[in-house]
Amino acid sequence: MNTIEIQNLTKTYPNGVKALDNVSLSISNGMFGLLGANGAGKSTLMRTIATLQQPDSGTVTFNDIDTIKKPQLLRAQLGYLPQEFGVYPKVSALKLLDYVAILKGILNKKERRDQIEALLVKTNLYQHRKKSVYTFSGGMKQRFGIAQALLGNPKLIIVDEPTAGLDPEERNRFLNLLSEIGENVIVILSTHIVEDVHALCSRMAILANGTIIKEGKPTDLVNELNGHIWSKTLSKNRLDDILSLPVISTRIVSGNTQVRVKSGSIPGPEFEPVSPTLEDVYFTSSIN
């Protein structure tokens, strides 16, 4: 079993933004979802765990390695897909993977070739292996990103907002790929897309303003809201009726506004109780 213990991480950037404020998390094997709005601090946390930047205070321990003191020991076991990664123009996928594999210390040529071939097949890029990654579509680039992250059989895999900007088909393909990664490693998936966490993750946390505001199993967090979510369809000119209610979300359906409200009892006339969703968990976490 792999474990990562994050304790009291704090980071303030030179411009005064406190991106992480005393963050503590304990993560073990399986897929862990980190949800948060833009600017919540997800990338700062991911980069800190990946040892690409130092916190002001706090510790990150991976399987007994103090990763802040000994980043090179973590890096040997890490696969990282950053939010945006640059690639050299004119270098083929095959060459680039070979280069990354060498950097990761896979020096045996046959071993390198076998791993790269298997990953190109797994990510459905084998037929494109001789093309420049620079010319790949967004979805292909992300699949290539996973291939490079998986080189060297890492025990900790970090993927930072991997499906942003992908069309539905590519997003599905990418999520399927992620779900195939073994159960025996830790995968931390940072995203602001609630459905991605719902589809893949056995545990999750919600980050807001640099602080963890919710943590647990998605199903448990959803069940906590049982009996507390109410819905009603308003016609457009009736929005005033709900201004005083704890509204979770509003959605236009066939020209009418469907509103969801969190309340321990029926919040008003014509409200119907509805089953809670992970989106309700996400939106209510900031109004609690």
Ligand SMILES: Nc1ncnc2c1ncn2[C@@H]1O[C@H](COP(=O)(O)OP(=O)(O)OP(=O)(O)O)[C@@H](O)[C@H]1O
């Ligand atoms: N290098 C930096 N210098 C100054 N401020 C920064 C830096 N990097 C991030 N920030 C700020 O820190 C806060 C957290 O940013 P971070 O990128 O970690 O959030 P995020 O949750 O990943 O957001 P997004 O989903 O938009 O990528 C934001 O207010 C951001 O503007």
